[in-house]
Amino acid sequence: MPAVSNVLVIGAGLAGAATAIGLAAGGVAVDLIDVKPAVDAAGSGITMQGNGLRELRRLGVWEAVRAAGFPFSSLGLRAPDPAGTLLAEMPDARTGGPDLPATVGLPRSALARILINRALAAGAKLRLGTWVSSLEPGGDDVSVVLSDGSAGRYDLVVGADGIRSATREMIGITDEPQPTGMGIFRAFGPRPASVTRTDLIYGGPSYIAGYCPTSEATLYAYIVEDARDRSALSPEQRLAAMLALAEAYHGPWDDIRPTLTDPAAVSYTQFETLLVPPPWNRGRVVLIGDAAHACPPTLAQGGAQALEDAAVLTELLLARAVVDDAMWAALTARRFDRAKAVVEASCQLGQWQLDHEQGDVLGLLAAITALVSQPA
C-alpha cells in the first residue's frame, strides 16, 4: 500500500504533471488543478537535457517527446563577429545515459500536452481554471477548499505551482525569488535549415545569443542582456528591440532574423533565483519544482530538476507505508543538495558574465554534468 491514497497536485506544469502521472499510475487517486484555463498555450520552447529525458522516459512519454521535438547531441560556440565564426563544436554530455540524446528541444506547448495526456490516461483528474482558496492542515490529512467552491480532504497536497507559488505562501514559507541581474528576450519561430543544434555566442552587445531547434519546423532564439524594465514595451516594440540586438549576431542568426516577424511570439523575462531551505514540507503539504528552487536558465536545468523532484517524491510515496519525518528526511537527502548545486552553478555562470570575469566555466560545467548524470 502506498503512503497516500488521495493527493491534490496544485499546478499542472512539469513538476505537477509528472507527479500526477507517477502517483496515478501507482494507484493513487490524484486531483490535478491549474489556475490557467489551458496548460498547453505557453508559446516558447524548452531545452530538455538528458537527465530530464531520463525522467520523461520513466513516465512513459519518451517516444512522444522524441517525435514532437528535435534531438541533438552537440553544442556549438560561435564568435560575435560578422561571419558568426564557429569556434568550437563539442559533443554534449549525455546526462540521461548513452541511449538518450544529450538534449531534445521542443515546444513547451507540445511537452505540456504530452504530459497532461499521459496523466489523464493514468487516471488523474484534471481541473483547469481552478486554484486553492484555503488549506487547513489536519493531523494526517489536509482540508482544501477550491475556487469553484468544492471541498475535499487529501492525504497529501503537492504545491507544484511554480516560482510564484501561492502554496508556498499559504504554508508560511516566506522565501521569495530574487532577481539575478539578467533579462532574456525569447522568440519562437520557424527553423531555418542551418539550425540543427544549440549554438551559443558569448559577447557582442549582449551577454549571450543562442537558439535551440524545437522540431523540424520550429525553433526558439534568445538574447540575454542586463535586466531592464521592458514591461512598457508593446509586442511590436519588443520584437523590434530583440531584432536590434540580434543585428550583431551572424551565422545562422542571419537566417533566423528575417523569420522573426510575429510580435506575439516574443517575450521578455528577468532571470530570478530561489532556494527554499529544507524541509520543503509543512505537515502534509510539500513544495516541488520551481516552487521550491528556481534558477536562471544558464544551464537549462530547471525543467529537469522539476521532473527529478517529481520522480523522487513519487518513488518515496509509493515505496513507503507512511508519510513521516523519515520520508521527508529522505526527500531532503535526495533532492536538496542536488537542486542547490544546480541553482548555485546557474547563478554563478551568469554572475561571472555580469562581473566580466573569466571564471572556471568548464570546471563548473563538468561538475554539474557529473552530478546530474547520476540518477536522481
Ligand SMILES: Cc1cc2nc3c(=O)[nH]c(=O)nc-3n(C[C@H](O)[C@H](O)[C@H](O)COP(=O)(O)OP(=O)(O)OC[C@H]3O[C@@H](n4cnc5c(N)ncnc54)[C@H](O)[C@@H]3O)c2cc1C
Ligand atoms: C526564461 C526561462 C527559460 C527557461 N528555459 C529552460 C530550458 O530551456 N530548460 C529547462 O529545463 N528549464 C528552463 N527554464 C526553467 C523551467 O521553465 C522551470 O524550471 C520549470 O518550468 C519548472 O516547472 P514547474 O512545474 O515547477 O513550474 P511551472 O512550469 O512554472 O508550472 C507551474 C504551474 O502551476 C500553475 N499555477 C501557478 N499558480 C497556481 C495556483 N495558484 N493554482 C493552481 N495552479 C497554479 C501554472 O499555471 C503552471 O502551469 C527556463 C526558465 C525561464 C524563466
